[in-house]
Amino acid sequence: MTFSKKNHEHQKINKYFVSTTNYLTLLFILSFGFGFAQTKDSLSIEEQQRREKNIQAGNPFKQYGYKPKIATLSKGKYLEFHDLDSIVKIGSFTYHVKRKTITGYTKLEARYSEATLNPEIISRWMSPDPLSDEFPNWSPYNFVMNSPVLLNDPTGLAPESPLNDYQLNKDGSVSLLKLTDDKFDTLYASNDDGTVNKDKSMTVAKNNAEDKTIIDDLTYDDCSFVANTPWGKKTGTWTSTSNESDALNLFKFGSDNSNVEWSFEEYKGNKFFIGNNHFSEATMGFSAISGSNILDLVRKYHSHPGTASPDDVASGYSGDQGNASSTIQTFLDNGIPYSRHPTFSIYRPALNKKFDYSPWNNKFNEQKVKTPSQL
Numbered sequence: 001m002t003f004s005k006k007n008h009e010h011q012k013i014n015k016y017f018v019s020t021t022n023y024l025t026l027l028f029i030l031s032f033g034f035g036f037a038q039t040k041d042s043l044s045i046e047e048q049q050r051r052e053k054n055i056q057a058g059n060p061f062k063q064y065g066y067k068p069k070i071a072t073l074s075k076g077k078y079l080e081f082h083d084l085d086s087i088v089k090i091g092s093f094t095y096h097v098k099r100k101t102i103t104g105y106t107k108l109e110a111r112y113s114e115a116t117l118n119p120e121i122i123s124r125w126m127s128p129d130p131l132s133d134e135f136p137n138w139s140p141y142n143f144v145m146n147s148p149v150l151l152n153d154p155t156g157l158a159p160e161s162p163l164n165d166y167q168l169n170k171d172g173s174v175s176l177l178k179l180t181d182d183k184f185d186t187l188y189a190s191n192d193d194g195t196v197n198k199d200k201s202m203t204v205a206k207n208n209a210e211d212k213t214i215i216d217d218l219t220y221d222d223c224s225f226v227a228n229t230p231w232g233k234k235t236g237t238w239t240s241t242s243n244e245s246d247a248l249n250l251f252k253f254g255s256d257n258s259n260v261e262w263s264f265e266e267y268k269g270n271k272f273f274i275g276n277n278h279f280s281e282a283t284m285g286f287s288a289i290s291g292s293n294i295l296d297l298v299r300k301y302h303s304h305p306g307t308a309s310p311d312d313v314a315s316g317y318s319g320d321q322g323n324a325s326s327t328i329q330t331f332l333d334n335g336i337p338y339s340r341h342p343t344f345s346i347y348r349p350a351l352n353k354k355f356d357y358s359p360w361n362n363k364f365n366e367q368k369v370k371t372p373s374q375l
Contacts, residue, residue: 051076238275
């Protein structure tokens with residue numbers, strides 16, 4: 001086969017075109033690969049570590065060992081999270097974290113477009129909760145641990161917890177009302193409809209806001225404090241203190257502002273016990289439940305909440321006088337003379353009176369009672 005000179009020149013051009021095309025393709029592939037490798041590998045180890053540190057500055061979970069994907073504009077080349085700066089924006093003001101002072105304010109304008117959000121507004125959502133360490137089991141989006149009745153959060157930082165204000169219910173039970181920072185507990189009476197009566201209250205002082213008092217003790221029933229009555233077993237609540245004034249105040253306040261019978265007992269060594277069994281006809285003694293020796297009993301009070309004539313005297317030998325007789329007999333069996341026997345009294349809240357009784361007399365020495373100290 002023969003070719004003309006023209007055909008031969010055309011063949012050379014095609015061959016040159018193919019060779020040039022292949023060369024350009026290979027050059028493009030090598031250049032792209034080299035450029036990619038250079039972009040990935042040209043950073044020194046120190047530079048990679050520095051960029052990673054910049055990225056992790058915005059990781060709120062770093063202390064927990066978790067590294068989520070963090071979006072950055074510079075891939076770590078620049079520090080885009082400024083919690084390490086000495087001056088930071090918090091809401092609408094700037095704050096010097098080292099001096100702990102406010103350095104300036106920013107006037108905010110109401111704008112409702114995401115495109116016009118100011119950095120100080122966005123920063124509210126980009127900062128980790130500063131108290132996340134204290135509440136690791138709670139979402140930062142919860143409010144007062146989902147207990148708005150028991151807790152409050154006036155500062156927006158964390159729930160507050162001291163237990164201070166309580167309500168005495170008509171059945172002798174005590175309910176927590178709210179939390180305050182006062183160094184005393186306040187017990188409020190109840191109205192007939194069950195609402196709180198702010199006009200009637202008593203207080204018990206304490207050394208620290210978080211301390212518990214005899215009022216808080218009465219918010220719980222003791223399954224061991226049970227009175228056996230003809231109407232069945234009645235579980236109640238009780239407390240103890242070495243403060244005579246607090247004990248008498250609680251006994252009178254409870255008797256005056258509930259529909260149940262209360263009991264008060266004093267033992268040697270300034271030991272005072274107060275309680276009730278949420279029942280209008282009986283209450284239990286404290287020697288067994290408290291571990292006190294009955295021979296150390298000094299005086300014993302209980303209230304009669306009713307208004308009928310039988311409440312105006314001690315019940316007979318099946319009740320008040322019978323219990324007093326049993327106690328006196330125990331003292332006599334142990335050779336203790338009458339001069340050292342305990343006294344027995346009944347308080348009538350409906351009449352603001354008290355009277356004494358004994359195994360032989362159901363009422364004597366009646367007196368008016370205006371204050372707890374007169375009991």
